[in-house]
Amino acid sequence: MPPPATRNFTKPESLAQKPSDSIYGLYLCRGDLSSQLCGNCISEATHSYLFPNPETDNDCSLSIEGGITYEECMIQYSNNLTYFSAVDLTPSSSCMSSNMSTTFVQLALDTLKEVTNEAAFSTGKYATKEVRISGFQSLYSLAQCTPDLSSQDCRSCLSNLTKQLQQSQCLGNEATSYSRSCNLKYATYPFFRASKNPAPVGLIPETNLSNDNPIPDGYLSHNCSSTNETVIKNCDSNFGSNLRTLLSSLSSNATTNKIGFYKTTIGPVTGLFMCRGDVSLILCEHCVRNAAERIHSECGSYKKAIIWFSHCMLRYSHGYPLTTWNETSPVFGEFNIDGNTSSSLNKQQENNFTLTLVSTLTGIQNMNEESTTKNFVTANEKLNSVQTLYALGQCTPDLSGSECSSCLRNIFLYEIPWCCLSSPEGKVLYPSCYIMFGLSKFNGDGDGVEVEPPSEATLPQGAIGKI
Template sequence: MASFKFVYLFILLTLTNNFVTTIAQFDRGDLNYDCSDNLTTPNSTVQLNVKTLLSYLSSNATANKQYYNTTVGSRNHSESTVYGMFLCWGDLPPQLCSQCVANATKDILSDSYPNCSLSTNARIVHGDCMIRFSNRSFFSTVDSSFYFAACSISDAFDKTNWMSVLSKTIDEVADEAANSTVGAKKYATKEARISGGFQSLYCEAQCTSDLSPQDCRKCLNASIANSQQFCEGLGSPVSTRSCSIRFDVYPFYRPSTALAPTGEVSTNFSTTDSQHPAYLSHNCSSNETMITTDRAFLSNLKSLLSSLSSNFTTTKTGFSKTTVEGKNPSDTVSGLFMCRGNLSTILCQQCVLNATQRISSECPSSKEAIIWYNHCLLRYSNNRSSLISTVDTTPTYQNFSIVNTSNPNQLQSFFTWTMATTLPEVKSVIEDSTIKNYGTKEVKLNDQQTLYTLAQCTPDLSNDDCGSCLDKIFKYEIPWCCLASPEGKVLSPSCYIMFGLSPFYTDDDRVEAYRQPSPPPTSAGDVPIQAIFSCKHRLINQLSKLWY
C-alpha cells in the first residue's frame, strides 16, 4: 500500500506583533481573514473612512480591473487616512472578479468577518479575490507575512524526478509573473508533464500589480524558499500579502479568463455503469506466501463468503463485515462487502451473490482478494487489521477515456478544470450525508450537459481516513493531463470515485432496471437474477411493490 502522509502546518510571520489569525489554512475558495486586534470605535473617523473605502473598491471592480488601490483621508485628520486595495486571482473572468469584490466588501461590514470593519489593518481572502486595508500605506511595498497550507508526500512519484520538474517549472512561472511593468497584471501559470505516466505538475504565481518586477520576484523567491524549507519543496500553497505561489498535481486554476465554451462535450466512452451489476475487475494475492492449500483456512473462507452473501438481508446500509475464527490464528479470515450508497436491497443482493461466487472461482486458494462490480465491492483477508477500519488504496481498478496530448483543446481544459474543482466538494457532501461515507454532486458543464460525480468510502472509516483515501485517488490516480472526456472511475479497496455525463446513480435508473428483461450473466460465475427470484420469495414481493 502506497504511503500517503499529510503534515499540516500553519505559520504566520509578520513585521508587527499586533496581528492575530483566525484560520489554520489558506486555499483558494476559502473565506480567510486576518484582522488586527487594534480596533477603532463604531462611527469613528477611521471606521467611516473604511466604509467609504470599501464602497470605492466595490464600485471600481468593473471592466478589466484585476487590481485597484485607493486612499481615503480626512482633511484635518491625517492619522485617520485609510489605504486599501483589491486583487482578483489572475485566472478569474472580469465579470466574476467584480462580483467577488462586491460580495466581499458587503460581507466585511456584516458578521461574516467579526470586527474587521473596525480594524485598522486587515486582509480578507473571499474565495477568488483579496481585499486589504490599513491606516498605514502599504502600496508598492513587499510584505513577507505568509501562510503555509500543507505538505503532501507520496511514493506515487519518483521524488528526484518530481523535484527536478518542480524546480524548473516554478522558476519559469515566477519569472513570467514578475516580468511585467508596475500596474500590469502579474500572473502566470505553467503546466509540466512528470515523466513516467499521465501525471502533470500545475504551477501558478501572482503578485499585486503595484510591485516592481524586482520586488515581485523577491516576494516569490521568499515564498519558494519557505516551501523548500518547511516541506522539502512539496508544500503548496504559500500566500503572502503581496504575492502567492501554488503548485499541485491537478488543474486548480481556470484554463482561461474567458467564460466556459458553449460547445458540447462529445464522448465515445465505454461505460459499464448499466443498471445491472456488471463485473469490473478482481485482484488475487500473487505472493506465494499468500497462496494456501490449508483445508481449515479454505473451509473458513467458504463459510465467510456464505455469511457475506446472506448478510444483505440483515443490513440496511449496504455494508457488512465479519470474521470467521479458526482454531489456529492462521486459519482466521475476515471479509466485507459494500454496495453503492443509494442501491436498492435487491440490486445489492444480486451484486454480492455474483461477487462471492466469482471470487471463489477466480481466487480459489488466495489468502486475500478483492473483486469490484459497478454496484459493489467484496474483499477478504487473513489479516484482519489490514482490512477492517483501515485505509487501503492498493490495488486499484481504473477506467478512463484518455488522449495523450500536451496541448488539450479549450473544451477539454475547461471540463477537466470543472471536474478538479467539483470532486473535492463531494467530500463535504459526504460529511453531511445521511448515508455514512457516501456522497454525490452535480454541476453544469454547459447548457446541454451535466457532470455527475460520486464518491464513497467503506463506512467503517472515520471522516479523516475517508478524506485521505479520496485525496489519494483524486491527486494520484486520475490522469488530469489527458482526459478525453469527463467520464471515468477509480476504485480502491477502501474508497472509490466515479464521474460521468449520465445520472448513473439516480432512482429512476434503478427502477427501470427491474422492468427490463434480465440480461445474460456477465460470466459463467455470475448468478442471473432469475436464480434470486426462485430462491428468495420475499424479494419478489419487494419487486412487485416497485413495479406498482
C-alpha cells in the same frame, strides 16, 4: 458593478497625504479570471469580511487595516497610505504534507523559479506553467504580484515565498503561499483557467466506459493476490470450508442488512461487502450474491482477494487485517484518455470541464455534503446549459471521517490523469474507498441491471481447486 475586464487591480490614484479618517484599499483578482468572475469573487470576499460568521470567524470590520484572501482574489484596506507602498515579505503558507521524491521537489522548485521570473517581468505580473511529470501527470504552477510592484520587488516577494516553503519543509504534492503583495501555488491537478474568455458553447461527447465490453451484472474488475505466500498450494480443506462459509454469510446478510455493509470473520478468514450508498436493498443483495459467487470462482485458491461491481464490492483475507484505511493497492481505474472523444472540443472546453471536475471532487473528498449513509457523498455541477457533471464518493463505514477523506484525497491526487482527460467521466476504486463521476446521473435503483430472484443454491460445496 464588476471591475473592468482590462484592470483587475485598483489602488489610490495619488500618494498625496489624506486626512487620518481616509481609507485606502485595493483588490487583486487572479490573472485568469474574467471581469464577471472577478466581480463575483470581490463581492463575496467583501460580504464575508463585513459580515463574518459569528461561530467561526473573527469580526475585523472595525480594524484600521486588514483584508481577506480567497483562492481567486483578495482585498486589502488601511487608513495609512504607506501600508501599500512597501513590499510585504511576511508570507502565510499552507501545504499538504507528504513524502515526495527528491526529483519531484527539485522539479517544483525549478518550476516556481521559472514562473517567478516570468511573472516579475510580465506586464500583468502574472504567470502560469504546466510541466509533465509522467505519462499522465503534470505539475501546475502559478505566480502573481500586485501590478504596482517593480519587476525586482515582484521577484523578491515571490522568491521569499518559495524560500519560506523550503524552510518549513512545505514542498508536498501541493502548496500555497501568499502575502499582501504576491502569491504562488503549485499542485498536481489543474486549478487555473487557460483563458479569461468563457468556454465555447458546445456539448461534451458522452461516453459509457463500460460499453466497450458490457456485462449485464455490472462487473468491473477483480484481483486475486498473486504472491507466493498467499496461494493455497495443497488444497487446504479448512481454508476452503472457512471461505465458503464466509461468502455464504456475506450473501445471506446482504438480504437483511439495511446499511449496505457487513463484516465478519470465520476462523482466520475475514471478509466484508459494501454496497453503493444509493442502491436499493434488493439490488444490493443481487450484487453481493454475484460478487460472492464470482470471487469464489476466480480467486477461491487465494488467501486474499477483492472484486468490484458497479453497485458493490466484496473482499476477503486469510490472516491479514481488513482495517487499513490507506490501502492503495490493488486499484481499478477507468477513464477516457486517448483523445478520441475530444475532436469536437478545444483546449478551453477541456480546461473548463476539468476545473469543474476538480472543484466537484474537492467537495467529495472533504465529505462536505451530509448524508444519511455514513461515508457516502454525492455532488453535481452544471458544465453548460444542457449537461451536468455527477460525482459520488464512498468509503467503508468502519473508517472515521478523517480516514475516509484521506483515502479519497489519495485518489484525487494520484490516480486521476488530470492532464489527459478527454471527457469528464471515470472511476477509481480502492479496497477501502472509491470515486465515480460522469455526465449521466447515477441511478441507485438499477443502472440497467436486471435483478433475478435469489437462487436456492449459493456457493459450490466441492473442492476449491488445485494449484
